[in-house]
Amino acid sequence: MAQKKIGKQTVKFQNPPSIISTASIVGPKEGEGPLKEYFDIILEDDLYDQDSWEKAESKMLEDAMKMAIKNAKLLEEQIEYILAGDLLNQIISSSFAVRQLQRPYFGLYGACSTMTESLSLGSMIVDGGFADNVLCATSSHFCTAERQYRFPLELGNQRPFTSQWTVTGAGAAVISANGSGPYITHVTTGKIVDPGIKDVNNMGAAMAPAAADTIIQHFEDTGFNVDDYDLIITGDLSGIGKPIAEELILTKGIDISTIYKDCGIEIFDGKRQDTHAGGSGCGCSASVFAGYLYKELKKGKYNRILLVSTGALHSPVSANQGESIPGIAHAVTISNVIS
Missing domain, CATH: 3.40.47.40 (Stage V sporulation protein AD)
Incomplete structure (x- = not known):
């Protein structure tokens, strides 16, 4: 069992x-x-x-x-x-x-x-x-x-x-197995969610439903609510995908807007640096987590966060064959205290 x-x-x-x-x-x-x-x-x-x-x-x-x-x-x-x-x-x-x-x-x-x-x-x-x-x-x-x-x-x-x-x-x-935190207390594994988007230059929209699905499932599985977190942060939705995910989650009666950020928005100054919709890539949530988030957890600015990295599971071969872009998102709860 x-x-x-x-x-x-x-x-x-x-x-x-x-x-x-x-x-x-x-x-x-x-x-x-x-x-x-x-x-x-x-x-x-x-x-x-x-x-x-x-x-x-x-x-x-x-x-x-x-x-x-x-x-x-x-x-x-x-x-x-x-x-x-x-x-x-x-x-x-x-x-x-x-x-x-x-x-x-x-x-x-x-x-x-x-x-x-x-x-x-x-x-x-x-x-x-x-x-x-x-x-x-x-x-x-x-x-x-x-x-x-x-x-x-x-x-x-x-x-x-x-x-x-x-x-x-x-x-x-x-x-x-040893150490005084921050601790990884929960993991919510995502499943493939495919909204049917085929535009490889619009990955934020392609990944947003997967992020919303995982976050909603995390709350259902754990019994946590928004007040249990200091921050919910997705990896790579940026300016296009973030509001889509936020709206999809709200349809389930969960309003995360007050504590919700996205690594792809945080890492760049979009207007000054001309990054269009914002950041993405494996290194986006990785560097924001390993740099900013971890250090702020250690300082106590955040005591519990939900880190949700999002992935667009396509390739040049599948895109050229007219396939859509499946999305996935995995979530980890990182906390300064074990609960």
């Missing part, structure tokens, strides 16, 4: 894992945004002294993981599992980065939802007694994502205003 399962899609941990360290690395554009003081490293250029953007992304992820381990005051050999993923084909950024650490590895793909997917599965491993220290990480890069999903930058294509700016960033977190 599943003793830790509550409701339809949620797990409540008996021994909530502690997030004992994080690390974040972002690109120059992200380093000019409103959250610049929270990031551990801001790159001077998008190539990061590499000879391709793909290699730069992998180096960002590798360095973020190593920094998180160092911040946790652990040795690399004390990390029992690494759970990581990214946006590129065959998750090459993660695989090449983890190659350098030589630790047991689960490669994950949840598109932009990968950070909370890794935190969810990592927490299950720790709470299940299978490991004491697990490293969760992910990354994205504007230039690599544009080359894979849309148009190479060299073409200079005009971007519609519904499009989002893929965050150049990496975030990593060490979760442990």
